[in-house]
Amino acid sequence: MTVRTVISMVIAAAMGASGCRRAEPLPVVGEVPAFVLEDQTQQPVDLGDLRGSVWAATSFSTRCTGPCATVADHMATLAKAVAAAPALKAVKLASFSTDPDADSGDALGQYARGHGADPARWMLLTGPQETLQRVVRDGLHLPADSRSIVVVDRQGRIRGTFDGLAADWEARVRAALENLNGEPATDVFVPAGVREPWWLASKAKTQQASAAQLAARHDFHFTDRLGASGITFKLQASTDVGRFYTANHYDHGTGVAVADVDGDGRLDLYFANQAGASALYRNLGGGRFEDITERSGTRVNGRACTGVAFADIDNDGDADLFVSCVRQGSLLFQNDGHGRFTDITASAGVGGFGTHSSGVVFFDYDGDGLLDLFVTNVGKYTREERWDDGLYAAVRDAFAGHLHPDRSETSLLFHNLGHGRFENATQKSGLVHAAWSGEATALDADGDGRQDLYVLSMQGHDEFWRNAGGGRFERRSRQVFPATPWGSMGAQVLDWNGDGRPDLYVTDMHTDMSSDLQPEEDARKHDPKTFFPADFLGTDGHHVLGNALFTNTGPLTFVEESDKAGVETGWPWGPSVGDLNADGWPDIFVAAGMNYPFRYRGSDVLLNDGGRRFVPAEYILGIEPRRRLVVPWMELDCDADVKQDICTGEQEPLLAEDTRTPEQRHKIQPRHGHITAWAARASRSAVIFDLDDDGDLDIVTTNYGDLPQVFISDLSQRGDVHFLKVKLVGRRSNRDGIGAVVAVRANGRTQTLFNDGKTGYLAQGVMPLYAGLGGATQADSIAVTWPSGRQQTVRGPIQSGTVLTIREP
């Protein structure tokens, strides 16, 4: 027991349990370290989940027979008291495992049931040993078999430690909890009702009821196992967005990419960050990861980054890494094949441009077998001042940047010269693109074997650059795509209808800023009458007022079918494509939602119904709703931040049905002291891959100002799942085979996969192609069209479950 703990116990004892006089405030004796764990139902729990609540903490073990067994019984008693006593309303209990190997799965579930531990009130937390040690032993000062009960206030501060075996333990602990519960609440939820949206239950119920009519396979479930994964990365929002909300492009977030960086056969994860450090997690198998950022040499901090791409730039068989950043320079890291990287930005000639860089696309545009690099630049949305976090402050009118020609930035095309060197080929290629672009994707739209480029614009028309050969591009935008979304964010190439041609799905977020659609309208296009004013668009006005699905019907011929196919979604960022139900048809995950000060919107899962249409299934599959819809967004000291809206009282929680007059609203009282402002959780990027190597596809997301989600699919546990994984090794083509087209023939039909490496919003990766086979237990053949033009056919039967490496002849 530490000196500090003894002192706090003495103080707590001196306070006594009397309820007659007003109790003295308990002293602050420490802070609970941040953690990410999971509860007895395998739901992730982080420190933010407990913020805003007073809570009591203990350590436990399912195998404990000593004092901690008695303390566990006392916690059960306390849980009943909390449920019954108004003075303990909203108090929570958290017991942390000291033996996570034993305290998991069935054993933990049985222990929870035996103690009547309802996770809504009493969480039994387990997870990685090192996390638990850091929190339990070093933070809460609770050793194994501890007899102590720690009380924590709404801000995560330790306010006392009590002897859980003392005769009067209950009176003392209850008194302390009541004391803390009586302190003024410091939480403001913006907008009001964001914690429990009125529409959520009915939307979930309606979708779940529709499952009976759903032809696409949906008898499986995703569980967010972040707490067991060992991933603690948090996407830190810039000061502009996270501290003083101003609308600008920082809130577009960052990407997450996968590749096997160390050659151990498992797919690792890299998260780009904005106001915090990036992170590289090595996949240990079984859904667990270790942070290898430092030893890999890929840590990026002190600059706002956006996109991330793994690609083999030197054809040596390993995944190199490019990270795009804002103003302070993008970075290129070369892999030594063992997961140790060297920053070669300067020698490679791809850094130091000082632009607001975003999307990253590796593709071989000149067919020389080396992956070239296209980096989209958004445009100048920052000014010269910097915040304390080192990031450049944003301008307040960032979303009118497209109307200021002096703020535009030309995107960058780098030609790979080999030996880790690139040349800036932007001008000589003719691909001089100066729209406000956060993303791009490569596809062969005219079937000539060359990779064209579709470059999204988030404030204007998307542009289509046809690869004319000879290292030259020609702008064919309006001829091929007469109308595009105005506010495009992400894109994916897929063959959604099974005709073998590359179709293009584009998500449009910025159009959702033009009018405030209600929850029941998320799947609708915007009304032209409420779209942006014509003089704001800066275009000819011919736009798809939401997401677009361009179905390819022939060379350079596309038909927009988003409504017919049912792929309109609310506040979308990035789409990712994968065959989530392994039925041989590509499904779509759309990372979605906006944080402060907007209402909650969930991410979307669109299951492909046999190439006829897509059907929403996020509530059916367990992706939505999140257990907690809000995240602590701003920590304010209203005695110092007197001008902040929330402190002045002007920023009252917002209600759509608010009928107060402006004058009435202005009479809101100012706030004082510490305030936590909570906002809606929202995703940005996602990657779909077989994280735990069990034969089905899992999903990892990034969430702005928040922790990721690690959705593990149980499809493979529900019965036979038939699939193939195809790794491509180019020889004359680039080694990753980027640009190859793979046609898998099984059960009388062919599915076509495009190996463009594009895994999601702001991300590119190196991973096997995944082909679900539906009911077929084998494939008849796999035909590969390599970027070099070579055709190759692997004849079957190829048994389901095979991981096939196809080398270019």
Next chain:
Amino acid sequence: MALLLSSAACGPDLPVPVDVVNVRLVAQDRSWHASYVLATSAGGVEVPTGRELHVPLGAGVHLALSSPDFISTFTVDDLDLRHFAAPDLPSQVTFFADRVGRHELRGDELCGRPHDARARGWLVIDRPADYQTWVRRQAREAR
């Protein structure tokens, strides 16, 4: 056509035009700030009218939109008007006041706080006599 305000003590002592009306409308700090320049024998007087602006029936109206801080949409659904105000991008909205009535003016900060009541205002189309009365009162209160 021009009308003459009856009392120099109210501020403007020169005719107040009712066939063409110029209003300066600034979106600032998420609120509308309208102002009129009224002619007096001593020169122009700027009269701020807050979130409410009035125009006379039958007038050609020119609203000079601007904003020193955020981007704000400018919407009067009743009159099918949609424009925007943004820093360094002054713009002009021109319309013919052909319907007497009180029309809600909305101005949402782009990607800002939805339903911000402060950003609401009123565009009122008066009969010319009522417009005169309103102008007179505004000028008096502004002194």
